[in-house]
Amino acid sequence: MTTPTRLDHTLPAILSDLATGPYPDYVDDAIGRTSRMRQRPAWAFPERWLRMDIATRVAPAGRLPWRQIGVLALIAVLLAAALAVAVGSQRRVPNPFGPAANGLIPYASNGDIYLGDPLTGATRLLVQSPETESGAETSPDGTRVAFARSVAGTTQTDAFVVGIEGSSPHKITLKPIDHLTWGGWAPDGRHLALVHDVDGSAGQCPTTICTVGQLDLVDADGSGHIDTIATVRGLSYVQFSPPDGHRLLYRALVEDKWGLFEMDADGRNVRTVVPPTVPADMGATFASAAYSADGSRVFFNQYTLDASYGQPGCCQLFVVNADGTDLHKFIPNTSGAWDGAAVVSPDGKWVAFWHNDKPAHGVSVIRADGTGPIVETGPSLTGTAHWIWAPDSSSILMFPDGTYSGKAYLLDPAGGTYKTVPWTSSGDLDWQRRSLD
Amino acid sequence: MDQQALVERAKRGDHDAFAELVRAAATRLDGAARLILRDPELARDAVQETLIRAWRDIPGLRDPGRFDAWLHRLTVNACLDLGRRRRRRVIEVELTPIDAPVISDMTNTLADREAVDAAMRHLDPGGRAIVVLHYFLGMPLTEVAATLGIPLGTVKSRLHRALGEMRIAVETEPDTRAPVTGGQVA
Numbered sequence: 001m002t003t004p005t006r007l008d009h010t011l012p013a014i015l016s017d018l019a020t021g022p023y024p025d026y027v028d029d030a031i032g033r034t035s036r037m038r039q040r041p042a043w044a045f046p047e048r049w050l051r052m053d054i055a056t057r058v059a060p061a062g063r064l065p066w067r068q069i070g071v072l073a074l075i076a077v078l079l080a081a082a083l084a085v086a087v088g089s090q091r092r093v094p095n096p097f098g099p100a101a102n103g104l105i106p107y108a109s110n111g112d113i114y115l116g117d118p119l120t121g122a123t124r125l126l127v128q129s130p131e132t133e134s135g136a137e138t139s140p141d142g143t144r145v146a147f148a149r150s151v152a153g154t155t156q157t158d159a160f161v162v163g164i165e166g167s168s169p170h171k172i173t174l175k176p177i178d179h180l181t182w183g184g185w186a187p188d189g190r191h192l193a194l195v196h197d198v199d200g201s202a203g204q205c206p207t208t209i210c211t212v213g214q215l216d217l218v219d220a221d222g223s224g225h226i227d228t229i230a231t232v233r234g235l236s237y238v239q240f241s242p243p244d245g246h247r248l249l250y251r252a253l254v255e256d257k258w259g260l261f262e263m264d265a266d267g268r269n270v271r272t273v274v275p276p277t278v279p280a281d282m283g284a285t286f287a288s289a290a291y292s293a294d295g296s297r298v299f300f301n302q303y304t305l306d307a308s309y310g311q312p313g314c315c316q317l318f319v320v321n322a323d324g325t326d327l328h329k330f331i332p333n334t335s336g337a338w339d340g341a342a343v344v345s346p347d348g349k350w351v352a353f354w355h356n357d358k359p360a361h362g363v364s365v366i367r368a369d370g371t372g373p374i375v376e377t378g379p380s381l382t383g384t385a386h387w388i389w390a391p392d393s394s395s396i397l398m399f400p401d402g403t404y405s406g407k408a409y410l411l412d413p414a415g416g417t418y419k420t421v422p423w424t425s426s427g428d429l430d431w432q433r434r435s436l437d
Numbered sequence: 438m439d440q441q442a443l444v445e446r447a448k449r450g451d452h453d454a455f456a457e458l459v460r461a462a463a464t465r466l467d468g469a470a471r472l473i474l475r476d477p478e479l480a481r482d483a484v485q486e487t488l489i490r491a492w493r494d495i496p497g498l499r500d501p502g503r504f505d506a507w508l509h510r511l512t513v514n515a516c517l518d519l520g521r522r523r524r525r526r527v528i529e530v531e532l533t534p535i536d537a538p539v540i541s542d543m544t545n546t547l548a549d550r551e552a553v554d555a556a557m558r559h560l561d562p563g564g565r566a567i568v569v570l571h572y573f574l575g576m577p578l579t580e581v582a583a584t585l586g587i588p589l590g591t592v593k594s595r596l597h598r599a600l601g602e603m604r605i606a607v608e609t610e611p612d613t614r615a616p617v618t619g620g621q622v623a
Contacts, residue, residue, distance in 0.1 A: 010553075015572050016573065018553070019472050021471070022464075027467075033489065034491075035452045039495065039496050040494055134588045152500065152583070155579035181593065182590050237590075284601075383564070401598065426587045427587055
C-alpha cells in the first residue's frame with residue numbers, strides 16, 4: 001500500500017477530529033449583525049442571470065439617428081474590411097516551435113479570462129461568464145485562446161476557443177468532458193489535445209495520479225469532431241515534438257512502474273524512451289518531461305535510489321536521446337540537490353529547472369548542453385513553482401505554488417533582478433507568440 | 438423545511454431562513470477555517486466575514502442546490518484573503534523535497550493525531566485549503582478546482598505536493614518545531 005493511499009484513508013477522520021469543536025459562540029452575534037445589513041439586490045448580479053454573450057453585449061440606449069449611423073457604419077465597415085485585407089495579406093504568424101516575439105499573457109482571475117501586457121501592465125477582460133473559466137492558452141500562431149469552463153456542480157468541463165481580440169467565442173466540445181486533467185494546442189493550431197480520466201477509473205486508483213487517461217484531439221473550429229488517440233494508464237499530459245509535432249511524449253504506468261514513452265501523433269508506433277522501472281508512488285517521476293528545441297533529446301526528472309547521483313529519492317534531472325539512448329544525469333552535481341521540472345527555452349539554448357540546493361531553492365538556468373555554470377534566478381521560495389519561457393527567451397514567467405501574492409514573477413535568465421506582473425491570477429501560465437517580423 | 442426552500446427564502450430577504458441555514462453550517466465552517474488558518478481567532482474572523490458576504494450576496498446565488506458549495510467557497514476565500522493580509526513575508530523559507538525516499542515510518546506516524554496536526558502547519562494556506570476541501574468537506578477534486586478557481590490538474594498536483602510535504606513534515610517533526618523564520622502565514 002502506498003503512502004498516499006494511507007493518507008487518503010486516514011486524513012478525513014483525523015481532520016474531522018482536529019476540527020471538532022463546540023458550536024462557535026460568535027456565530028449568533030454575526031448573524032445578528034447581518035440582520036442589520038442590506039442584501040445586494042438580485043438585479044445587481046447580472047452575470048448570474050445572463051449568458052456570457054448577452055452579459056458582455058452593450059445595450060443600446062435612447063433614440064438614435066439610425067440613418068446617419070448606418071451610413072457611417074457602412075463606411076467604417078468598408079474601411080475596416082479594406083484595412084483588414086491590406087493588413088491580413090501582409091500578416092505573418094510565428095512557427096509553432098522556436099523563437100517568437102513576445103505577445104500578451106493570458107491568465108485566469110476570479111474565474112474569468114484576461115490578457116495582460118507585461119510591458120505596460122495593461123490588462124483587458126477576454127472572457128467573462130457566470131461559470132469558472134481557467135487554463136487559458138494561446139494558439140501556436142497567437143491568434144486564438146483556448147480555455148476551459150467548468151460545468152457548475154459537476155466534474156465536467158467544456159473547452160472553448162475565442163479570438164485573441166475576443167471574437168467568435170465557440171465551444172469545441174460537443175458534450176462536457178469528465179475529469180479533464182490537461183489540455184494544450186496541437187502544433188498545427190487546428191486541434192486541441194485534451195487528456196481526461198476515463199469514466200469510472202478515479203475510484204479504482206490508489207493515488208490521485210494513476211488513473212487511466214484518454215488523449216483526444218478535438219477540432220478547434222467547433223465542428224465537434226474528436227479523434228481518440230490513446231487510452232493509457234497514468235496518462236496525465238503529452239508533449240508534441242519539435243519541429244513538426246509528429247511525435248508525442250508521455251508517461252505511463254506499466255505494471256505499476258512509471259516509464260516514459262513516445263508515440264506517433266495518431267497514437268501508433270509506441271516506443272520506449274525510458275523503461276518503466278520507477279514505483280507508482282514516486283509520482284513526480286517523469287511528471288514534467290520536455291523535448292529539447294530540436295526534438296532530439298528529452299529532459300525529465302526521475303526518482304532514483306542511486307546515491308552516486310546525489311541525494312537518493314525524488315528527483316534528479318536526466319536527459320536522454322529521444323530514441324532512448326545515452327541516458328545520463330543532466331545536472332553535474334552530487335550535492336544532494338533536488339533537480340527537475342526542466343523547461344527548454346524557445347531558442348533552444350537554455351534549460352530552466354527546479355534546483356533545490358540549500359540554502360537556495362528556486363529556478364535555475366543552465367545551458368541546454370549541460371555545460372557552464374548553474375545560474376540561480378528569482379526569489380527563493382517556500383514551496384514549489386512552475387514556469388515557462390518568454391517566446392523570445394529573454395525572460396522566464398514563474399508562478400509560485402501556494403498562495404503568495406497570486407502574482408507571477410518575471411525572472412532574468414541571467415540571474416539579474418526580477419519583478420512581479422501587476423495582476424493577480426490563479427496560476428496558469430502561457431505567453432502569446434507573435435511573429436518576429 | 439428543506440435547504441433549497443430555505444435558500445429561496447433567504448434570497449428573498451428572509452433573515453430567519455438565512456439564520457437557520459448558517460447555523461446548520463456554522464460548526465463545519467468554523468472547523469474548516471481553523472484547519473486552514475491554524476488560528477482560532479483568525480478562523481473566527483474568516484467565518485464572520487463569510488456570513489456577512491453570504492447574507493449580502495445570496496440574492497445572486499443562481500442555483501439554490503449549490504448553497505453548501507457556495508458557502509464553502511466563500512469560507513475558503515475569506516480564509517485565504519485573511520492569510521494574505523496577515524502575511525509578513527513570503528519567501529526565504531526552506532523547501533523540503535517533494536518525494537523523499539523514506540516512507541517506512543509513515544504508517545505509524547500518520548495514525549498520530551498530533552503528528553498530522555503538526556504536519557498541517559507546514560503547509561501553506563493554499564495547500565491546506567485543498568486538503569481541507571477534499572478530505573474534510575468531502576469535495577471531489579473537480580469541485581475543489583472550481584471552488585478555488587484553479588485547473589483540476591493544478592489541484593491534483595498541489596494536493597500531491599501537499600501530501601508529500603505533510604509526509605516529510607511528519608517524518609522530520611522533531612527537527613522542525615523551531616520557529617520558521619521569515620515565514621509563511623501559519
